[in-house]
Amino acid sequence: MDAERGVSVDCPACGRGHRYTAPTYACACGAPVAPPLRGGARPEPVVRRSWTDEWVVVRCPACGRDGHWPQPELDCPCGTMLRIPVEPAPPAGPSPVAPPLGASDAGAVLPRDWPPRDWSPRPSHIPLPRTAAAPRPSFRPLTIRTARDAVTAAGLYLRWLGFHGVAAAEQRQDSCIDLRGPDVVAQVDPTTSRTPLRAVELVWLYGLHEAVTGVLFSLAGYADDARARADELGVPIFVMDLTGTPQPVNSAADELVSSEL
Numbered sequence: 001m002d003a004e005r006g007v008s009v010d011c012p013a014c015g016r017g018h019r020y021t022a023p024t025y026a027c028a029c030g031a032p033v034a035p036p037l038r039g040g041a042r043p044e045p046v047v048r049r050s051w052t053d054e055w056v057v058v059r060c061p062a063c064g065r066d067g068h069w070p071q072p073e074l075d076c077p078c079g080t081m082l083r084i085p086v087e088p089a090p091p092a093g094p095s096p097v098a099p100p101l102g103a104s105d106a107g108a109v110l111p112r113d114w115p116p117r118d119w120s121p122r123p124s125h126i127p128l129p130r131t132a133a134a135p136r137p138s139f140r141p142l143t144i145r146t147a148r149d150a151v152t153a154a155g156l157y158l159r160w161l162g163f164h165g166v167a168a169a170e171q172r173q174d175s176c177i178d179l180r181g182p183d184v185v186a187q188v189d190p191t192t193s194r195t196p197l198r199a200v201e202l203v204w205l206y207g208l209h210e211a212v213t214g215v216l217f218s219l220a221g222y223a224d225d226a227r228a229r230a231d232e233l234g235v236p237i238f239v240m241d242l243t244g245t246p247q248p249v250n251s252a253a254d255e256l257v258s259s260e261l
Helices: 147-161 197-210 224-233 251-258
Strands: 007-010 017-020 055-059 066-070 073-075 081-083 179-181 184-189 213-218 237-240 246-248
Touching: 147 179, 147 184, 147 213, 147 237, 147 246, 184 197, 197 213, 197 224, 213 251, 224 237, 224 251, 237 251, 246 251
Parallel strands: 184 213, 213 237
Antiparallel strands: 007 017, 055 066, 073 081, 179 184, 237 246
């Protein structure tokens, strides 16, 4: 069924009927892409979340590129979150002529075990005086297709900002910290839910405890109270799209981008 016409969705919890239309996203080639909804398929209540369940592979009809997009979901008034089934992407055929690489694809080919424990090729050093600092080159993003890509893209951005010795944290589940460096700790939220207040406070506490800068990255944006708390605590918060390009959300993030570390 055409995603633009939508599909009929019946909530299995309360039986209420809905009409759902999939959101449209922009492919890297610029063409609009919408997840193809599976007409007549029964929606599933969202009981627990994982990276695999929150993203679907959708092929762009214009350029043939496969992209990872948020799994379509519907919030029923009864309180049940419904996951709307999507037609699986067809098997890849013979490799077509690849479209020209754009700015968002530059530097995207990396080994699958990236990032290593310490990806800085040089030890930390005292920066040159501001008057001698070379202009910062343009940031070269990494296209985000997995949660690991999101962490990698955030690490590359921190290095671009001037933080040296940035490394992937070994036990993220215990500390909520994804990236560490001598002068920075960072958390990366790759889910499709807005980053909550608790994440802001945790990264601030870790930064305070270790006397470093605490930074937060999110793919889905921030809850209103999380945004307000970040402003109050001076925590730099960034939002990333699937091209892997972070954008500052508050004044603390703007100051971090404009400063020379």
